[in-house]
Amino acid sequence: MLTDEEILLRTTVRDFAEKQLKPNASALDQNREFPSENIRGLSELGLFGLTVDERYGGNGGTTRQLALTIEEIARGCGSTSVVYIAHLSLCTHFIEQFGTEEQKKKYIPDLARAEKIGAFALTEQGAGSDAAAISLRAKRHDSFYELNGTKLFTTNALEAETFVVLATLDPSAGTRGIVALVVTRDVEGFQINSQHGKMGMRATSTAELLFDNCLLPVGNRLGGEGTAFGMTMRILDGSRIAVAAQCVGIAQAAYEASVDYVQQRHAFGQELSKFQSVQWTIADMATNIEAARLLTMHAATMKDRNLGYSREASMAKLFASRVAVEAADKAVQIHGGSGYFAPTVVERLYRDAKLTEIYEGTSEVQRMVISKSLLE
Numbered sequence: 001m002l003t004d005e006e007i008l009l010r011t012t013v014r015d016f017a018e019k020q021l022k023p024n025a026s027a028l029d030q031n032r033e034f035p036s037e038n039i040r041g042l043s044e045l046g047l048f049g050l051t052v053d054e055r056y057g058g059n060g061g062t063t064r065q066l067a068l069t070i071e072e073i074a075r076g077c078g079s080t081s082v083v084y085i086a087h088l089s090l091c092t093h094f095i096e097q098f099g100t101e102e103q104k105k106k107y108i109p110d111l112a113r114a115e116k117i118g119a120f121a122l123t124e125q126g127a128g129s130d131a132a133a134i135s136l137r138a139k140r141h142d143s144f145y146e147l148n149g150t151k152l153f154t155t156n157a158l159e160a161e162t163f164v165v166l167a168t169l170d171p172s173a174g175t176r177g178i179v180a181l182v183v184t185r186d187v188e189g190f191q192i193n194s195q196h197g198k199m200g201m202r203a204t205s206t207a208e209l210l211f212d213n214c215l216l217p218v219g220n221r222l223g224g225e226g227t228a229f230g231m232t233m234r235i236l237d238g239s240r241i242a243v244a245a246q247c248v249g250i251a252q253a254a255y256e257a258s259v260d261y262v263q264q265r266h267a268f269g270q271e272l273s274k275f276q277s278v279q280w281t282i283a284d285m286a287t288n289i290e291a292a293r294l295l296t297m298h299a300a301t302m303k304d305r306n307l308g309y310s311r312e313a314s315m316a317k318l319f320a321s322r323v324a325v326e327a328a329d330k331a332v333q334i335h336g337g338s339g340y341f342a343p344t345v346v347e348r349l350y351r352d353a354k355l356t357e358i359y360e361g362t363s364e365v366q367r368m369v370i371s372k373s374l375l376e
């Protein structure tokens with residue numbers, strides 16, 4: 001059950017999604033254009049600071065509110081939800097959760113208003129699922145760290161001003177050698193190279209980050225030396241609830257497009273909706289989406305109540321991402337040949353949905369998290 005406040009928030013975001021996100025999603029995807037207008041609109045609604053503490057310019061909202069918001073954003077435009085999650089659930093939350101008072105005051109107000117875009121850089125060529133294997137080197141010299149190495153697949157990198165970057169002080173120390181640093185775009189020795197050719201979520205930027213003798217003050221470190229692996233895992237746990245909500249939104253959009261289509265399209269002298277196999281497909285889609293939504297809201301509720309939620313967040317992401325991929329697949333099938341062509345909504349959803357089984361921990365990684373919690 002949703003509270004009145006939650007229903008009001010969902011209605012507000014849904015209205016915005018109907019008026020602004022949905023009508024522009026296809027063009028943004030086709031043009032591979034960053035959704036600046038969408039970001040501005042969401043910021044005007046106060047949504048970039050939704051879960052940020054009021055002391056830093058946010059609205060102090062709950063994880064449940066965040067899940068409801070992301071579902072509606074993703075239902076309108078998958079790419080915009082990717083930008084939002086990387087900015088808020090990864091970058092902003094990392095700084096807010098682990099930064100000092102001074103760091104929070106310095107970075108968060110601009111992020112909470114989306115005046116600066118945030119990004120989060122963990123993945124490298126040799127370190128994706130095996131995040132502890134990162135090799136971006138941070139060498140300490142008195143009051144500076146010198147960074148050398150490369151990050152891969154950083155969402156929002158072309159637009160971001162503020163990056164949370166994970167590096168290692170000593171690769172042989174594994175998880176105990178990892179340090180988190182705030183990197184600003186203007187720092188010397190830092191270069192950003194766009195990565196092209198994404199299958200879906202094409203209105204987002206993804207880039208390689210190159211660090212070449214890049215000097216950062218020790219004051220840019222979040223948390224202690226060697227403590228950042230645990231911090232990262234906590235941030236990813238939280239963000240998996242956000243991705244699960246994104247999956248529910250994508251699946252919901254696929255379902256709605258399918259319901260519309262089967263009531264318009266005729267074959268063998270009747271509406272597609274009159275065929276039992278089509279009816280059953282629609283029933284299965286709706287049931288799976290509701291189950292994914294409930295798992296997501298359950299994980300969000302656990303987080304809001306300060307209960308352990310790591311397993312629930314992984315279960316929600318694992319299940320909801322499959323539901324999104326399957327719903328998009330069924331939606332293309334229901335649309336027949338026209339569903340295979342851009343710019344139909346379902347063609348885009350089919351490409352967008354797949355990312356959710358890969359990023360912020362693949363489905364295999366979610367199964368590792370879940371089984372570890374069950375068997376240890």
Ligand SMILES: Cc1cc2nc3c(=O)[nH]c(=O)nc-3n(C[C@H](O)[C@H](O)[C@H](O)COP(=O)(O)OP(=O)(O)OC[C@H]3O[C@@H](n4cnc5c(N)ncnc54)[C@H](O)[C@@H]3O)c2cc1C
Nearest residue numbers: 120121122123128129130153154155358359360361362364
């Ligand atoms: C569009 C996009 C945006 C992204 N944005 C970001 C971002 O903003 N920041 C960031 O840091 N990263 C980002 N990523 C990276 C993403 O999180 C990684 O791609 C993901 O974690 C998988 O890592 P990998 O690509 O190295 O695959 P690998 O880890 O090499 O995995 C390859 C395959 O092997 C499987 N596998 C690996 N280990 C095991 C195991 N032990 N048991 C069973 N199967 C296993 C995986 O599940 C997968 O199927 C993004 C990726 C994409 C595609």
